[in-house]
Amino acid sequence: MSDTMVVTDLDRTLIYSNSAMDVRVPDADAPTLVTAEFHEGKPLSFLTLAAAQLIWRLPADVLVPATTRTVKQYRRISLPRPPGRYAVTSNGGTILIDGRPDIRWTAQVRRDIAAAADGAEILGRLMPLTEQGWVRSVRSADELFYYLVCERADGYPDGFIDELAEWCAAREWRISVQGRKVYTLPVHLKKSAAVQRVRELAGTCRLLAAGDGALDADVLEMADAAIRPRHGELWEQGWQHPGVTLTDSSGILAGEEMVRWYAAELGVS
Ligand SMILES: [Mg+2]
Structure with a gap:
């Protein structure tokens, strides 16, 4: 694994549904989109073609999705390039390693939230x-x-x-x-606890992160550098933290901007 890990939330950060994409440019200038999720045969979530192309250029194993989606909901998503070995789902309740739940982590989480x-x-x-x-x-x-x-x-x-x-x-x-x-x-079901575990498993030094929701705040805080979009729950709450950059754009174009930020941080042009 690369010595950097990019932990990214999915919904309203990397991928956008119709109601979340909020494209604020004239129709003629709207971006070409790539489908990232089908549900019951219908396209449901998207990212821009430019974001998809840039994901292709990132190091193969660098992306670690960290989502509140359940494992079943997560498995509907297909990114332009499969992410690396690790994924965090169920808001930290599950760690997938090569697509399979780490049952020791699941047991640990059940103990952590027992109180x-x-x-x-x-x-x-x-x-x-x-x-x-x-x-x-x-x-x-x-x-x-x-x-x-x-x-x-x-x-x-x-x-x-x-x-x-x-x-x-x-x-x-x-x-x-x-x-x-x-x-x-x-309260103790947190993405950051699972991300810390993945960081130990992967032996990663540097952590980059992106997310839009209150459930991402603990991951943004633990990262060495992070970015959040100009929309979503944290934006509405006026949340701020040193070291967390804010995008210039909002909606699905902010999604593309955050992928550009990952690329710049990783030295990919
Ligand atoms: Mg989100």
Whole structure:
């Protein structure tokens, strides 16, 4: 493995759905896109052709995806070039090594989050919400954490997010809002813990990182250098940290800008 590792979030960082791509240029100047994910036969996530071409030029094993997606959701993604040996999924709950879950890590995570409230208690709070019109469903991510899928990204009742955050905090859980999804997770289920484990396994010295959501903040903080886009949860929260650069663009063009940043940091032209 290269002595540098590029840990990248996927959704709204490297790949973009139709609703997230937010192309703010005249139609005639819009970028050519490459499909990165199909779901039930339909194209779902994309990156720009320029970003895809640049990923081809990065060292073969340098990219380490770090996503809140479950293993099953992660496996739908096909990047222009397969990433290296390692991937972090389930918000740090799973480490994939050569595509297979590291079961020792999975056991370690279960121990680390044992002190937090039981998932049954969280579900007891979330399930009744499905009777309200604005919640489409409640989903389990491998019984590690749970999330609401809402009808609309701006469809939460006033005060709901703050109230749920407070309720979760009292139980050593936390929340993250990403578009139509409201995630609830044990506080100790963190991408950074899994990234640290991968760093030890790979013997990597230098860590570069990118991410847009609150669940990426701990990875951005631990990196030697990092970048975040001008959109997403951290942007909306006005989050800042020394050593974390902000893109000039937003939407899928920010995705391309972040790949350019990886390339520049790695000395790839
Ligand atoms: Mg994201």
